Amino acid sequence: MESKGRFGVHGGQYLPEILMNAINELEEAYNHYKNDPEFNRELTKLLNEYAGRPSMLYYAEKMTKDLGGAKIYLKREDLNHTGSHKVNNVLGQALLAKKMGKKRLIAETGAGQHGVASATAAALLDMECVVYMGKEDTIRQALNVYRMKLLGAEVIPVTSGTATLKDAVSEAMREWTTRIEDTHYCLGSAVGPHPFPTIVRDFQALISREARAQILEKEGRLPDAVIACVGGGSNAIGSFYHFIPDESVQLIGCEAAGRGIDTFETAATFNTGSVGIFHGMKSYFCQDEYGQIAPVYSISAGLDYPGVGPEHSYLHDLGRAQYVPVTDDEAVDAFEYLSRTEGIIPAIESSHAVAHAIKLAPTMGKDKIIIITISGRGDKDCAAIARYRGEDLYE
């Protein structure tokens, strides 16, 4: 039998037999609905009228002038309802689950953005919602825990392993095996077994579809670089996807280096990891020589994941996209920089992309164009960043 969902050698369906029915059912349903006009009409209506799409492509004039190089545009996913790109995927998957007759959504969350988006979609579509979140992250992102509860979701703190995003994914997968019949696992990133990386990419690809049309309208040409942060990589694959055939467009993913790629406190998968098999997929992972998954670290709960989506691994192997490490310090500086310069407070995840743009833009000519995807807004991070800077601020 042919292995499905491959991106080069990456991807596949490495998961326990007990989940194969659910995954096959999901694949069949997705293949049916992705081309169903009625499904797409309903989804577009939700995205436009509920989530506030299309998101703006904003010319960051002050930042551009300050850096003195390439012209910088921001793709404003932070302006979506719920405050991040996560809503794009969640509305798609929740609607799909509803069509499949599922009554309950389970989700993992790191920073809480996907959890909040899932809880929101569940509230809107009259579904139950249970969110698995690493205990460590429930502390780092206490406000988002409250938001999920306010929206009617149950939040289950996960204490196994490192009590962060990877453990939340593992726990959600375990839970899925026990209630496949009425439950859809709404996976939030472009990771996991086929068909998840494809489903999530398809639902996030509207970021690059819009951005491509918007930049052509504003500038009459394609950008020279598209920059996005990469944890599992859903906003990045969404930001890259429609630019992949345009070879003049450099695609740059920014991974979380934590305290640096020469330390053990990092989550930079491409820069410190190797190919492995975990969470249903073959891809790059931070791991030791025996394949034990490494505990990873980043200031950003949303990028604090030891793996990366298989399509990114493929783009990496092809050399089509570059993946660069960005440290906590650089991300925090960028968080403050964009707030001060443009009056836009980016999520600490997105700040990793901003940080790289700050380095890159001055090295490019003024006739060049960069698009940075601001994947989410940074309100959720303010208290943690204040503490990082030594202030005694708790939510």
Next chain:
Amino acid sequence: MSKIRSAFTDKRAFIPFITCGDPDLNTTAEVARAAAANGADIIIFGIPFSDPTAEGPVVQDASLRALAGGVTTDKIFDFVKELRNNVKIPFVFMTYANVVFSYGIERFMTECQKAEIDGIIIHDVPFEEKREFSDTAKECGIDIISIIAPAPAARIAMIAKEAEGFIYLISGNSNDSNIGIVSDPAEMISVIRENTDVPCVMNTDSDKTDDIPSVSDGVIAGTAVISLIEAHGKDAVSYVGEYVKSAKISL
């Protein structure tokens, strides 16, 4: 006939599961000897993985205890080769894809062959991904043990047709039956029997030996042995021996 199949010719097989290196490999060796001496027909050795996504809390904790104790795949191969000097019943490894893949599939299977490992269960390698591992395993004479869970009859048949050694049958919740899924163990076995005569074993989570599934050709005692090791640590050997003896008699 593989050595694993011959363990089923007599009567129902009793198959304890032991996580290697919990709390250390000496204890694992002593526990394995005690299990074999008291009638275990096959032993499944777990090679611990940092993120055992397919297992419950008892095995998760055992895996983390073992890794914290410093066990590695290389140490486990050495331990099994040593144990092979005086324990001859079939051995099966149970682990996760990344443990095998990161070691190098060919290198891993060759070491298995040297350690006289008879079969391997890889939790996160379903039928669809089996080929990557099974060709090399076959060359090394190692059975890839298939897991069958509640599924449509066609899927059960598809897996059963290529099964080797034994089939690890996982029963599911009965709610599944209304969506075209065969989930009753007896019904699952009857579908399997139409396609293969490979024996079927089921897991028992119970430490009570009278509460063991009656329909299968054998029983895997997963959490029972691990719970005894968790409770008694290095002194668990005699407790495991007694448990295996009474479990084997009750079969």
